Amino acid sequence: MKQRGWFRGTMLALGLAFLYVPILSMIVFSFNNSRLVTVWDRDNSPTLRWYARLLENDQLLGAAWISIKVAAMTASGAVILGTLAGVVLTRFGPFRGRAFLSAMTTAPLVMPEIITGIAMLLLFVALEQAIGWPSGRGILTITIAHITFAMAYVTVIVQSRLAGFDDSLEEAALDLGAKPATVFFRITLPLIAPALISGWLLAFTLSWDDVVISQFVSGPGSSTLPMEIFSRVRRGVSPDINALATLMVLVVAVGVVLSTLYMRREEQRRLREERMAHNDGNP
Amino acid sequence: MRRSLLSTLKSWSQPRNLVIGVPYLWLLAFFAIPFVIVLKISFSWMQPIQPGYAPLLEWVEETRRLVVSFNFDNYQVLLRESLYVDTFLYSVKVAAVSTFWCLLIGYPMAYAIARSKPSTRNLLLMLIILPFWTSFLLRVYAWVGLLKTNGVINNTLLAMGLIDEPLTLLYTDFAVYVGIVYSYLPFMILPLYSNLEKHDLTLLEAAADLGARPFKAFFRVTLPLSMPGIVAGCLLVFIPAVGEFVMPSLLGRTDQLMIGTVLSAQFFGARNWPVAGAVAIVLLLVLLLPILLFQRYQRRELEAARR
Numbered sequence: 001m002k003q004r005g006w007f008r009g010t011m012l013a014l015g016l017a018f019l020y021v022p023i024l025s026m027i028v029f030s031f032n033n034s035r036l037v038t039v040w041d042r043d044n045s046p047t048l049r050w051y052a053r054l055l056e057n058d059q060l061l062g063a064a065w066i067s068i069k070v071a072a073m074t075a076s077g078a079v080i081l082g083t084l085a086g087v088v089l090t091r092f093g094p095f096r097g098r099a100f101l102s103a104m105t106t107a108p109l110v111m112p113e114i115i116t117g118i119a120m121l122l123l124f125v126a127l128e129q130a131i132g133w134p135s136g137r138g139i140l141t142i143t144i145a146h147i148t149f150a151m152a153y154v155t156v157i158v159q160s161r162l163a164g165f166d167d168s169l170e171e172a173a174l175d176l177g178a179k180p181a182t183v184f185f186r187i188t189l190p191l192i193a194p195a196l197i198s199g200w201l202l203a204f205t206l207s208w209d210d211v212v213i214s215q216f217v218s219g220p221g222s223s224t225l226p227m228e229i230f231s232r233v234r235r236g237v238s239p240d241i242n243a244l245a246t247l248m249v250l251v252v253a254v255g256v257v258l259s260t261l262y263m264r265r266e267e268q269r270r271l272r273e274e275r276m277a278h279n280d281g282n283p
Numbered sequence: 284m285r286r287s288l289l290s291t292l293k294s295w296s297q298p299r300n301l302v303i304g305v306p307y308l309w310l311l312a313f314f315a316i317p318f319v320i321v322l323k324i325s326f327s328w329m330q331p332i333q334p335g336y337a338p339l340l341e342w343v344e345e346t347r348r349l350v351v352s353f354n355f356d357n358y359q360v361l362l363r364e365s366l367y368v369d370t371f372l373y374s375v376k377v378a379a380v381s382t383f384w385c386l387l388i389g390y391p392m393a394y395a396i397a398r399s400k401p402s403t404r405n406l407l408l409m410l411i412i413l414p415f416w417t418s419f420l421l422r423v424y425a426w427v428g429l430l431k432t433n434g435v436i437n438n439t440l441l442a443m444g445l446i447d448e449p450l451t452l453l454y455t456d457f458a459v460y461v462g463i464v465y466s467y468l469p470f471m472i473l474p475l476y477s478n479l480e481k482h483d484l485t486l487l488e489a490a491a492d493l494g495a496r497p498f499k500a501f502f503r504v505t506l507p508l509s510m511p512g513i514v515a516g517c518l519l520v521f522i523p524a525v526g527e528f529v530m531p532s533l534l535g536r537t538d539q540l541m542i543g544t545v546l547s548a549q550f551f552g553a554r555n556w557p558v559a560g561a562v563a564i565v566l567l568l569v570l571l572l573p574i575l576l577f578q579r580y581q582r583r584e585l586e587a588a589r590r
Contacts, residue, residue, distance in 0.1 A: 007391075008391065008394065008395035008398065008399075009395065011391035011392060011395055012391070012392055012395040012396070012407070015388055015389075015391070015392040015468075016392075016410055016411075018388070018465070018468075019410075019411070019414050019465070019468065020414070021429075022422060022425035022426055022428075022429055022465070023414060023417065023422065023425060025425060025428060025429060025435055026421070026424075026425045026428065029428065039433060039438070081305065081306050081309055082306075084302060084305050084306045085306035085310075087302075088302060088303050088306065090585075092299065092302075092303065095303060097307065101303075101306070101307055101310065102578075102582070103578060104310040104311070104314055104315060105306075105310065106577070106578045106581050107314070107574060107578070108314065109519075109577075109581075110518065110519060110522040110523060110570075110573075110574055110577050111522075111523075111574070112522065112523050112525060112526020112527070112543065112566065112570070113523070113526065113528070114526045114528050114543045114546055114547065114563075115321075115526060115563050115566060115567060118321060118546065118550060118559065118560070118563050119314075119317035119318050119320070119321050119563070120313070120317055122317060122320045122321055122324060122556070122560070123313065123316060123317040123320055125334050125335075126320050126334070129334050144313060145313070147309075147313075148309070148310070148313040148314055151306070151309075151310075155306075156581070159585055160584075160585060160588055163585055163588040164588060180298070180299075181298070205416055208418075209418055209419050209420070211420055211529060212528050212529065216550075226418065226420050229418070229420050229421065229424070230420055230529070233420070233424045233427070233533060234532065234533065241421070241424060242428075244421070245417070245418065245421040245424070245425070248417055248418055248421065249417050252413070252416045252417050253413070255416075256409065256413060256416060260409065
């Protein structure tokens with residue numbers, strides 16, 4: 001038994017090394033002075049020159065700003081639509097077209113991005129021909145496309161959160177005469193709030209990260225950050241991309257640590273309150 | 284007729300149906316209908332002027348006739364030109380090999396996490412997901428720096444004296460496998476973990492009591508029980524990997540393209556939207572069975588969670 005534990009630990013360590021060594025190497029070489037990127041310049045490193053150059057790069061910064069805007073709009077839209085879809089699929093019972101809706105919410109999870117991208121672009125082109133909207137392609141079309149695939153993830157998260165609760169609370173409220181809308185906002189929504197937060201963050205990341213779909217549905221002047229990175233990386237490695245990667249890893253790491261701490265505190269508070277409520281009921 | 288229209292409108296304006304209608308119409312308009320348009324374009328003739336394809340049905344005023352012009356050649360091209368068949372087969376091969384390696388690396392990791400102490404479990408899971416939150420593109424780019432001829436791996440091996448000449452690692456099948464396995468590993472580990480975590484460990488104890496060695500107990504009990512997780516993980520890696528576009532263009536061979544690259548080239552380079560549409564439809568058909576399988580798994584998972 002002990003031997004098996006050793007084997008598991010080794011596999012886990014190797015796997016984690018595989019996941020983290022490339023990221024660590026980017027971080028290390030972001031401080032490298034040499035233009036050759038992967039050849040360490042011992043005399044002049046570490047240096048911050050690539051970070052300084054990054055801050056002067058208006059093209060990348062502009063693209064980053066577009067990406068942030070698109071990702072924030074995507075996340076909000078996806079949470080609203082995904083929550084509706086998740087609630088409809090778990091709480092509304094049978095209705096005509098339910099199976100079709102269910103299929104349409106899981107298909108984007110595995111659909112190769114390139115197919116989604118082409119289909120979206122052809123839709124926008126056909127729409128523009130037919131009704132003149134959306135005129136041209138840009139931030140609006142990117143956001144619509146991102147919402148469509150990101151809402152699928154939110155739907156799954158909301159569905160599994162709702163499946164974890166039985167609907168007795170909601171039914172009790174309905175029996176007591178609350179309107180369905182009141183029940184949704186006062187009971188269902190607070191119950192699934194953690195799922196909405198993680199859904200928002202996931203949708204934001206999916207949008208922030210997407211390059212393939214954006215490439216199809218973007219227009220001139222609306223390059224997102226991944227699109228800018230992609231076109232640079234295709235031309236070869238450049239040291240300021242390492243600096244950019246390091247900054248992004250830093251932001252994500254800080255964000256994840258903070259949100260984990262917050263979630264843990266909330267969970268503990270909830271458990272404490274539940275215990276107190278329980279004690280009140282049984283003196 | 285009028286009354287039924289009125290009652291339809293009335294039933295649509297009910298709050299319940301409005302709530303159903305919003306996500307429904309959105310997905311219909313921006314997910315289902317686009318595929319119908321792709322299908323339509325894949326049967327049309329290429330046209331040099333906007334929108335790049337001729338209509339399938341056209342009313343010609345002079346002759347007062349409805350002209351129907353279907354073009355099946357877009358599909359015949361795919362069979363006629365060996366480029367397309369080769370590319371399809373190569374893409375499926377790359378996806379299958381990468382999925383296999385993902386499973387081989389991901390299974391022990393998922394197993395180790397599921398059997399670790401509950402307190403360390405969440406930390407380990409976070410370590411698996413954390414790279415996923417950083418830009419996927421940048422993580423692939425990191426591998427370019429590692430695999431290059433004068434990259435980190437070659438420089439290290441040369442410095443250690445293990446090799447005399449740098450190895451060709453970048454722009455090979457191997458590099459694409461590494462890229463896909465690296466990027467999709469969390470998608471393999473997470474469904475496997477959520478399956479393995481639910482196992483009833485008393486089954487293993489029973490097997491041990493009945494004299495089964497741990498090795499045998501694993502293959503007779505744990506592995507069959509984790510089959511749903513394996514299937515889900517493999518599908519989550521395989522399906523998107525077949526249509527992968529970023530990995531082959533940054534890490535892959537230049538003499539052998541993947542279908543995603545060809546699709547993009549037809550679309551943006553050759554601007555032949557009808558053929559690109561046909562390629563997309565065939566790719567979709569190839570992936571239809573795995574996609575349906577995945578949907579079935581997803582439905583079962585949710586039903587199990589409800590119980």
